[in-house]
Amino acid sequence: MSMFERKPLAALVGALALSAVLSACHSQPVRSGQPLGLGTPVAAAQLAAWDIDIDADGRGLPPGSGTVAAGQRIYETRCIACHGVGGQNGIADRLAGGQGSLATKTPVRTVGSFWPYATTLFDYVRRAMPFDSPQSLAPDEVYAVSAYVLHLNGLLPADGRLDAASLPRIVMPNRDGFKVDDRPDVVGTRCMKDCVPGS
Amino acid sequence: MPPYLPPPGLDAGTDLVADKSAKPPGRRRFLQGGAVLAGAAATLAGPARAVGEALPVPAWTRSQGRPAAGPYGQPSGFEGRVIRRVREGAQPTFPTAASSLTPLADIFGTITPNGLVFERHHAGIPDIDPEQHRLVIHGLVERPLSFSLNDLLRFPAVSRVHFLECAGNSGSEWRPARKLTVQSLHGLLSCCEWTGVSLGTLLQEVGVAPEAKWLLAEGADAAAMTRSVPLDKALDDALIVYAQNGEMLRPEQGYPLRLLLPGWEGNINVKWLRRLKLGTAPWQSRQETSKYTDLLPDGTSRQFSFVLDVKSVITGPSGGQILKSRGRQQITGLAWSGHGRIRRVDVSIDGGRNWEEAVLQTPVLDRALTRFSLPWLWDGGPAVLQSRAVDSHGNVQPTRSQLIAARGTESAYHYNGIQSWQVLPSGEVHNVHV
Numbered sequence: 004m005s006m007f008e009r010k011p012l013a014a015l016v017g018a019l020a021l022s023a024v025l026s027a028c029h030s031q032p033v034r035s036g037q038p039l040g041l042g043t044p045v046a047a048a049q050l051a052a053w054d055i056d057i058d059a060d061g062r063g064l065p066p067g068s069g070t071v072a073a074g075q076r077i078y079e080t081r082c083i084a085c086h087g088v089g090g091q092n093g094i095a096d097r098l099a100g101g102q103g104s105l106a107t108k109t110p111v112r113t114v115g116s117f118w119p120y121a122t123t124l125f126d127y128v129r130r131a132m133p134f135d136s137p138q139s140l141a142p143d144e145v146y147a148v149s150a151y152v153l154h155l156n157g158l159l160p161a162d163g164r165l166d167a168a169s170l171p172r173i174v175m176p177n178r179d180g181f182k183v184d185d186r187p188d189v190v191g192t193r194c195m196k197d198c199v200p201g202s
Numbered sequence: 203m204p205p206y207l208p209p210p211g212l213d214a215g216t217d218l219v220a221d222k223s224a225k226p227p228g229r230r231r232f233l234q235g236g237a238v239l240a241g242a243a244a245t246l247a248g249p250a251r252a253v254g255e256a257l258p259v260p261a262w263t264r265s266q267g268r269p270a271a272g273p274y275g276q277p278s279g280f281e282g283r284v285i286r287r288v289r290e291g292a293q294p295t296f297p298t299a300a301s302s303l304t305p306l307a308d309i310f311g312t313i314t315p316n317g318l319v320f321e322r323h324h325a326g327i328p329d330i331d332p333e334q335h336r337l338v339i340h341g342l343v344e345r346p347l348s349f350s351l352n353d354l355l356r357f358p359a360v361s362r363v364h365f366l367e368c369a370g371n372s373g374s375e376w377r378p379a380r381k382l383t384v385q386s387l388h389g390l391l392s393c394c395e396w397t398g399v400s401l402g403t404l405l406q407e408v409g410v411a412p413e414a415k416w417l418l419a420e421g422a423d424a425a426a427m428t429r430s431v432p433l434d435k436a437l438d439d440a441l442i443v444y445a446q447n448g449e450m451l452r453p454e455q456g457y458p459l460r461l462l463l464p465g466w467e468g469n470i471n472v473k474w475l476r477r478l479k480l481g482t483a484p485w486q487s488r489q490e491t492s493k494y495t496d497l498l499p500d501g502t503s504r505q506f507s508f509v510l511d512v513k514s515v516i517t518g519p520s521g522g523q524i525l526k527s528r529g530r531q532q533i534t535g536l537a538w539s540g541h542g543r544i545r546r547v548d549v550s551i552d553g554g555r556n557w558e559e560a561v562l563q564t565p566v567l568d569r570a571l572t573r574f575s576l577p578w579l580w581d582g583g584p585a586v587l588q589s590r591a592v593d594s595h596g597n598v599q600p601t602r603s604q605l606i607a608a609r610g611t612e613s614a615y616h617y618n619g620i621q622s623w624q625v626l627p628s629g630e631v632h633n634v635h636v
Binding site: 038039041042043044045046047049050053054055056057058059094095096105106108110112114117118119120122123126127130131134137138180181182183184185186187188189190191192193194195196197198199200201 | 295296299324325338339340345346347348349350353356357403406407408409418420424425426427428476477479481483484485486487488491492495497499500501502503504505506507508509511512548553554555556557558590592597598599600601602603604605607608609612636
């Protein structure tokens with residue numbers, strides 16, 4: 004401000020010159036469609052600990068394997084307190100049973116009755132379970148716990164084993180039970196006078 | 203006294219301005235079945251006023267107040283009841299996998315104060331160091347990049363006002379009516395001015411591969427929550443948000459970064475956002491299969507039901523409140539739609555037989571909470587108050603019966619039925635189903 008007070012004319016000329024320079028530069032970095040060059044390149048190796056998602060085809064499943072029996076042992080130490088014996092009657096979500104109940108008045112949504120993909124089970128257990136210690140299980144342990152939960156739902160025999168090849172091939176009972184959003188399925192009406200309440 | 207009231211825009215002490223598209227309600231009879239209201243108008247006595255008592259000069263006028271406010275201002279100590287609460291009678295099994303609700307009956311206008319924005323967490327609120335936090339965009343891109351918060355602050359900032367609503371909001375209404383407050387019934391709802399970077403700008407920075415159709419959004423909390431987002435939405439209007447209502451995000455809202463997908467169910471607006479991975483198909487994560495899908499009576503489920511449909515609720519008078527005197531009341535509430543703007547809101551005081559158009563507070567913003575109001579002369583008799591919103595796409599809010607006829611009672615999410623508040627002669631207001 005003081006510069007303007009002391010040399011108003013010089014300041015004005017300077018400001019005009021500066022604004023001309025600025026407007027000339029201005030169009031360069033913000034041109035639509037041009038990257039700004041911000042951010043740091045990141046290599047796949049750097050991302051290994053974050054890049055843990057498993058897709059519906061099983062892409063991303065790590066090497067390793069686990070058996071139903073090993074899974075039961077882990078379940079009974081790490082999971083049973085919340086999910087209950089046999090994946091039922093716990094304080095957390097029910098994991099087993101409910102098959103055939105979805106179209107009834109008392110549907111029971113479990114891994115076996117509702118989840119469309121077994122890959123989701125591995126992905127979720129690996130990223131978010133056990134609740135008191137997320138991302139603490141090794142891949143073999145996640146395969147094992149997944150195998151046990153599938154076994155509780157009759158989807159893997161007692162001597163079963165899961166790995167990256169077999170997990171995506173498990174056919175979940177509700178695999179075809181989902182449809183992409185097809186709303187509007189309910190259309191309200193704008194009656195103003197002598198309407199039928201609730202209609 | 204005429205059987206109608208002047209439009210609220212003419213009243214002192216209100217900022218409500220009539221929407222240009224809406225006829226002022228005062229030009230018409232408020233209720234078509236006017237007998238109730240006309241009778242009421244003829245016999246109403248105004249609220250009792252003390253006569254002749256001198257107004258005292260209180261203590262706070264006779265002495266200095268406190269020094270200039272401290273480092274961060276707080277509401278008046280008299281407003282201590284205006285707080286977030288968990289749903290009445292529903293103590294969470296796991297305190298870190300829980301929600302708290304916005305006190306809708308006690309807030310004003312359309313912007314939710316930051317301390318009252320509803321919460322829903324799956325593994326608690328992480329304390330994230332913004333210096334260490336990174337947002338990585340990778341997968342089907344030309345240049346995988348990692349962004350610090352500082353990087354993001356150098357992009358052009360975008361600020362927009364949008365509502366946020368949990369898909370499970372109002373879910374208890376699928377069940378028989380419980381006498382709950384509007385906070386407990388519908389409080390998983392808030393509206394903020396969000397500031398951040400357009401996700402389209404960031405995607406331009408990494409270069410999207412032509413085969414990419416979806417992206418996975420992942421949080422940095424202990425749930426490492428993931429949702430699949432269609433690329434079209436990401437390019438259309440998605441924001442990577444770092445601020446709400448003029449300050450950095452609150453920790454419970456995703457500090458330092460969250461995804462914001464205007465008009466879409468709360469859960470997909472991933473908080474504590476750390477990673478976006480581009481791919482060809484949805485990942486089928488737990489939050490988009492086992493949860494946030496809508497089970498229908500035939501046993502099939504609707505999936506990727508992202509958009510929140512047109513909806514409204516009267517916040518005053520509302521459940522748990524008591525009308526202290528007959529006569530003039532101000533019916534007020536909130537309307538919103540994930541499809542666009544609110545075009546109009548109708549109000550009924552007779553349980554849906556007759557309706558009158560409410561006045562909308564302007565400006566009415568796209569996919570933002572919209573405040574409506576309508577004056578009402580209560581004659582002291584029983585009444586059932588309802589509101590019904592219409593959005594800019596012509597969607598009309600349905601009744602609860604219509605919803606249940608189409609979806610049964612087990613779909614859990616996306617309830618947008620008309621709310622009914624019964625006013626008893628005692629002045630008590632209760633949630634009912636008509």
